[in-house]
Amino acid sequence: MTATKEVGFTVEFWRRESKKARSISIRSLPPYGVEIVVPKGLSHKFVTKIINQNEQYINQKLNDIKNRNFDIKPSKISLPATTKVFDVTYLALETEDFSLKEANETIILKEPKERVSLITNSKLLQQWLQIKAVSILEKAVETNSKKLNIPYNKIKIGSRKSIWGSCSHKKNINLNRNLLFLEPSLIKYVVTHELCHIHEMNHSKQFWYLLNEVLPGSQKLQRQLKSVANSSIPSWALI
């Protein structure tokens, strides 16, 4: 992927060569920008001509994305699960590689001056979130499992969109790392919900009865979870 042009800091425009593509296509990829897919082997001159012919269309798409204000280069990251707010500093340096370090609630993200990439930035922040999520959510499952006396098999932390958690017949629990953007009471709700599935592998009356017994007020928490679900997660974590 080569960035051929940078428009502001929020969106990018790049071209990608594809073996499969039969013709040039221009795709809007919110929140990142516009991608031009070019069949392998086409001359640079020809591609540049096509890009110039479509400049107005490309700029319009870039502006559309800009105006939607996606939060993909955050200066602060709030993780209610940890009750901490992290400052993020981006350093464009004479370096070859991207890197991320965290110390004292400050994240330093170093990026090569020549290849500033919002996609790589998001991926690094996601990796950082994943590491945090593994330690926090594994602990939450362990604590609640002991408290409720419901043993489980394995835990897996992932990023499946729109699913907060699941539980398999093998008693394996899957949780979404984006739970870290929610309040601890909601994390407890999701963890308890999944642990209860170990006894009741469905959403039967017995399941809800069990859940409410071990977590009084669970219905209210479930409603709360539904209402905050999507608005709580920043764009950078979802891509």
Ligand SMILES: [Zn+2]
């Ligand atoms: Zn369920």
